[in-house]
Amino acid sequence: MxxxxxxxxxxxxxxxLRSEERKKYAAIGLQPVHGQVLDYLAKCNHYSNTHAAVAEYLGLTKGTVSQTIQILERRHYLEKTTDAVDGRVVHLTLTETGYALLEDLKPxxxxxxxxxxxxxxxxxxxxxxxxxxxxxxxxxxxxxxxxxxxxxxxxxxxxxxxxxxxxxxxxxxxxxxxxxxxxxxxxxxxxxx
Structure with missing residues (x-):
């Protein structure tokens, strides 16, 4: 018991805590999932900064991750680069703006x-x-x-x-x-x- x-x-x-998080993200026009993606990308290595790895780590669908990443890229919080060895792989890295946003929102x-x-x-x-x-x-x-x-x-x-x-x-x-x-x-x- x-x-x-x-x-x-x-x-x-x-x-x-989720309620507070939603308020903070809503104030800047984002959802908590956007912060979760940025937080993961700030901590992961070069082998783990792909769409598939984000989806797997956060337990999200590929579609949700794809839409989330599009929004974050449009707002200049992250950028995509094609892998030098395997052109089919796209790496996601935070921009300075993305790191600054994480700093403002956490903890x-x-x-x-x-x-x-x-x-x-x-x-x-x-x-x-x-x-x-x-x-x-x-x-x-x-x-x-x-x-x-x-x-x-x-x-x-x-x-x-x-x-x-x-x-x-x-x-x-x-x-x-x-x-x-x-x-x-x-x-x-x-x-x-």
Missing amino acids: QELETFKLIERISAI LDVFKHAETQLSEREFETIGQALRATLSVLQKVNNSKSFGLCRSCRHFAVEANHYHCGLTEQPLARGDTEKICRDHQPFSDPHHEE
């Missing part, structure tokens, strides 16, 4: 901020570390926690039934095990006890 909780925490952290500011806040703390389990990371990322990103109802500051057990103090409504037992968009963690300093 602990593995499932760890997976859910990682999944939620990833969702926040995500929200993650750097969370890392700074958590770097001095020690955790007994990976679950504690992930929960703390998620909490900081949510605060930095001004996102809702979407936590389990039963872990919310408004959750209460009254006269043998479950109750939401925010809505002043009774809760079905099944709902207490589900996530809520109005969830407020007990440690949330922005809300009064």
Whole structure:
């Protein structure tokens, strides 16, 4: 059961980071896949900078990679060169503009901020570390926690039934095990006890 909780925490952290990434790329008219291609090409060697290698590494179709590379080439983030030995092979290399874009977009500011806040703390389990990371990322990103109802500051057990103090409504037992968009963690300093 602990593995499932760890997976859910990682999944939620990833969702926040993907959301931030999409915002950054949308601001410049690109998609995260464009950054993934540039990031791969910045790290790979001369034998691995081809359309096929990009598709294989990122798990994308050849069509998606081809369209992505066309966009990146039109925007002067990468350039194509034909292999000197095998004219059928096309190599993809980043331009200075491509490297500059990667520098501007990575690492995500929200993650750097969370890392700074958590770097001095020690955790007994990976679950504690992930929960703390998620909490900081949510605060930095001004996102809702979407936590389990039963872990919310408004959750209460009254006269043998479950109750939401925010809505002043009774809760079905099944709902207490589900996530809520109005969830407020007990440690949330922005809300009064």
